[in-house]
Amino acid sequence: MQVRSFSVSKYRSIYDLEVRLKHINVVTGANGCGKSNLFNAFRLVKETILGRLNERLVAEGGLGSVFWAGPRKVAPNQRIGLHVVSDDFEYEVEFGFQTQTTAANKPAWGMVPPMFPMDPMVKKEMIKLGGRVMVDRGSRSAMLRKLTGEQVKHPEIIETLSIFAQIENAEDYPYLQAIRQAAERWVLYHEFRTDESSPARALSADTYPRRFASDGSNLGASLYLINEIGNYDALVDCVKEALPESDLTIDRIRFKMLHQGLMRPTEPHELSDGTLKFLCLAAACYHPHPPQLMFFNEPEASLNSAAIAPLARMLEYASMSSQIWVTTHSTELAQHLKRMPEVKFLPLEKNDGETVLVGGSRRGKYVLDEE
DSSP states (O other): OOEEEEEEETTTTEEEEEEESSSSEEEETTTTSSSHHHHHHHHOOOOOOOOHHHHHHHTTGGGGGBBOOOOOOGGGGOOOEEEEEEOOEEEEEEEEOOOEEEGGGGGGGOOOSSSSSSSEEEEEEEEETEEEEEEEEEEEOOOEEESSSEEEEEEOOOHHHHHTTTOOOOTOOOOOHHHHHHHHTTTEEEOOOOSTGGGSSOOOSSOOOOOOOOOOOTTHHHHHHHHHOOOOHHHHHHHHHHTTTTEEETTEEEEEEEEESSSSBBOOOGSSSHHHHHHHHHHHOOOOOOSSSSESSTTTTOOOGGHHHHHHHHHHHTTSSSSSEEEEOHHHHHHHHTTTTTEEEEEEETTTTTTEEOOOTTOOOOOOOOO
């Protein structure tokens, strides 16, 4: 199941943008053009489906910091829109600031402010399966369709939470859980910390790694799993090319690097930032249980030039089982990825403060043609 398109409106530097996706998608552009905003917008829609919209907005600095930053009309009508279309479902959500309400629904009492004014107000939410509307939600009520076709009105919807955070009736609405499970298989590797307190440098838990963690905390266990049941030989070949005169050794969840000329192996806490990051990327790409969709945000950062070609091979290997989204500044990496089948380039630029696909017009919705 692949994601076919993703639309964003009124989010940070993105006014109104739709990207149509293929199996391998490469987002390029200069610093500050909005590549990370597009990446974070997808993370926001994922967290919304998982019922964590409020928590994600707090992590991004609060609702007020994520709105479209350019010229706009008066705030009450300001709302962020996210819309994702996959092979199996379509999901759309719009949210903005809460409005004042009438106390106890009695106008004589006057208007009262929201209890938690920084929480978002979900103003629209829609789910489609096979083109058929299954969820049609306003702010305080929602119409949900059972698989039998029966429509049920839910009048007491909490306006600050997505439908996924409130409706848990798996018997009547099993598609909600199925969509949650699909979103859980969208894994975003934004960056791997390489400082001395990095989770990737610590000894990972000796438990089966269902997938490679986005913070690299189960690096040792993942490398051990690849060694046992994955394509470890291909991983080692890439490591040797990227890190010449070095060898990776695995002892269950413990891993070390052997370097020519050194009398003892190097422990994870001693590895260079580039070496640690490359091992994390290798673990993500060669993990024997790949996610449905993998995002890599500037994977080439802190790597030397010798690592770019093997990095491209690792991404190509990952694309055999997963849909791939790569954001990159590297012309060399982009050229390697360009040779792969089913690849689509999404070049971004800033046009008077607005993130657009190259050639897009300001303040107007723009979709990159399939050509």
